[in-house]
Amino acid sequence: MIDIKILREDIEAVKERLSVKNYDLDVELFLSLERQRKESQIQVEEHQQQINILSKKFGELKKNKLPTDEISEEIEKIKTNLDSFETTLKVVKKSLDEILMDIPNIPDLTIPRGDSEDDNKLIKKCGKIKVLQSQDHLEISRDIDLEIATKLAGSRFSVLKNDVAKLHRALINFMLELAEKNGYDEYYVPFLANTENLEGTGQLPKFEEDLFKVDNDMYLIPTAEVPLTNLLRESIIDENLLPIKSTAHTPCFRSEAGSYGKDTRGLIRQHQFEKVELVQVVHPTKSNEALEDLLTNAEEVLTLLELPYQVVELCGGDLGFSAAKTYDIEVWLPSQECYREISSCSNFTDFQARRSKIKIKTSEGSIFAHTINGSALAVGRTLIAIIENHFDGKSKILIPKALQQFFKKPFIHCV
């Protein structure tokens, strides 16, 4: 949620900056609601004040055994008026709140304009592409079974077995231990989240169709960002404790509504996938720095796994709802002969913190924290990248050195 104050102060400037995200802010609507809010609020408060004053008087009269009929009549009259102003205020406030919850985060000043991922800015390319093109992971390994998964749950699910299942597990351990080494506290968290939590991180109310709803007020988490960030919901953090860095491995559940027919083959786009997530909660002056730091942490996973990748900075049109700035890390996939997203690292500035009420106590009072998060990494896609980039072209998938202590074997035989 953006600060309503900046809308009151200079709404045109906000409109201009949101246009970078291709979001069209309805200035007229906001201003008219805001005008109504102000009017009714002043009325409500004045009436309340009257009642407060008269109530005190009433008490005194009663104490002195004096008649109170006149005063109660007066109060009654004021209350009737108050009721109607209160109703108006409630309605107007609700509309304003809905509008506010619907406005995306303001992009960082440096964000380039652009409509789609084609306009993203290449930051760097790292690692050497050893395999220019190859068979895809399904052709290389028989231990990925999508057909049987269909039987279990439907399309866009997978069953892994034997060495591929173990490789998958080894990757999770490898990533978690690396995160721990980089100063993140490891958490095990619920895989269900309630509405409040999802509003806090920005998935709700706008993107409900992307989620799996389980019960009245419960959803399967689309990312560990939700529980990890919300660990600090409604809390005030002493600034000396910053930065707070947390990590968790969780499954992630996404309905993938609107992506019918896209990436239907293989593990690339699933309803359920594993991810190791990194989250930082930092002082507002440190968030840009923290984003670079977190990006480095995510890149390290790829480097150690000897996977070629590139980093792009998202243009305005590709930037997510809650993000002010995002770097995507894209790994080379030989079967597709292109780079595909494997991590997304974003600075959410105070957008999530304001929604989740995560504050920092400083000597000048409390302020909203900044939140940063990113995947390190999406495990399923990492699995694909390893299989395809480290396949020797004949019969073996070579396990990168850094992973061998977790996988316990130097290669996987493919039959």
Added chain:
RNA sequence: GGAGAGAUGGCAGAGCGGUUGAAUGCACUGGUCUUGAAAACCAGCAAGGGGGCAACUCCUUCCAGGGUUCGAAUCCCUGUCUCUCCGCCA
């Protein structure tokens, strides 16, 4: 599942119908003292919002939502969560 108890400021914890936005302690901030620190002492210290150029002022908030009342942290109802005991299951 049954039976009780509870939810109050950063924390602990009083208050149980009327200057109580809330005693007290701890923490925190400023000051005195000290070579420096600690201790001691003095002072300040909840949040959110509105109006005003400003000094300032007003409103709201004691888990959430309803209700009673001129007036609710205090009484009633509902929900959520926590704790204790019993049962059941792992």
